[in-house]
Amino acid sequence: MSQALIADVSADNFQQVVIENSNQIPVLVDFWAPWCGPCKSVMPILEKLAEEYAGLFLLAKINIDDHSALADQYAVRSVPSFKLFKQGEMVAELTGGQPESAFRELLDAHIARPSDAIRAQAQQAFVSGQMDQALALLGEAAQLDPLNHKVHLDLVQMYLQTGHLDKATNLFNKLPDEAKNSTEGKPMSVILSFAEIMQTTDDIQTLQKKLADNPNDPAALYGFASILVMHREYEKAMQTLLKLFSVDRSYADGGAQKGLIKLFDMLAEQAPGLVKAYRRKLQTLLY
Structure with missing residues (x-):
């Protein structure tokens, strides 16, 4: 079993430990200081992640009191400061006492996990209609x-797309919070909440007829x-929820507003302009 990769770094070994190793795996450099409270709070989180990821990244720790030249070289203005190196270059950074989820997101964006290639094969099998093969993969x-x-989360998505809401919900609910709150997990939570509503409503043709008779x-x-x-x-979903909000904002215990807020959160990064426009529309109706 692979071991956690953690190293104390100085000016003498920075080139080897950080730059050269980053050609093989990502290297997360933690600039810290003994007098820094947030540094002491974050260190156990980073060491835990190094243990968990077991060789998928290297944690390099630099005490800025002892190695101020390195801190100056990489424009460290405050601690803790974190810089991620890959292929000899700094590719991402964080500053301050960040939560575990922030480090996971940073690392997962740059780590090639051994299961990723198999996940890609499973997705291809699913798209080709080979569900059994996708599940096996x-x-x-x-x-x-x-x-x-x-x-x-891939499996949750496949269950959703094939209409197995119960299986999707049960699997998602069993996942740890770090998975549910991840970049991929948060949208899934929103989709599942709307899927539950869909399960209790009429089919699309019946709904369209009802709305034609009474918009x-x-x-x-x-x-x-x-x-x-x-x-x-x-x-179109946000347009429909805005319509519902204007018709009956209390329906389903404020379901229109709650649904809009969920969609705003889900789409905030991928469609900020769209979210801004519809948030403004909701605020206009509110006030």
Whole structure:
């Protein structure tokens, strides 16, 4: 079993430990100081991640009191400061007492996990309609890399896309919080909440007929919005939820506003302009 890679770094070994090793695996450099409270809080988090990732990245620790020249060279203005090196170059950085989730997101964006190639094969099999093969491949990936929660999130997504909401929900609920709150997990949580609504509503043809007869039918609007989300028609879903909010903002215990806020959070990074526009529309209706 691979061991955690942790090293104390000085000016004498920086080139070898950080730069040269970064050609093989990502190297996360932690600039810290003995007098720094947040540094002491973050260090156990980083060491835990180094243990968990077991050789997928190297944690390099630099005491700026002892090696101020290195801190100056990399423009460290405050501690703790974290810089990620890959292929000899700094590719990302964080500053301050960050939570564990922030470090996971930083690392996962740059680490090639042994299960990633198998995940890609599973996705290809799924797209080709070979569900059994996709499931077998994901099982293989999970055995190879049990701590890669993206494998399980892939399976949740496959269950959703094939209409197995119960299986998707049960699997998602069993995942640890770090998986649920990850970049991939948060959107999945939103999608599942709308999938549950869709399960209790009419089919799309019935809903469209109801809305043709009565465009202000709250139940039809709510159900139609959930179907739009499941089909990734996010802007149309927000339009529908805004319509519901204007018709009956209290329907389903404020379901329209809650649904919009979930979509805003989910789309904040990938479609900031769209979120800004619809957030403004909601605020106009609110006030």
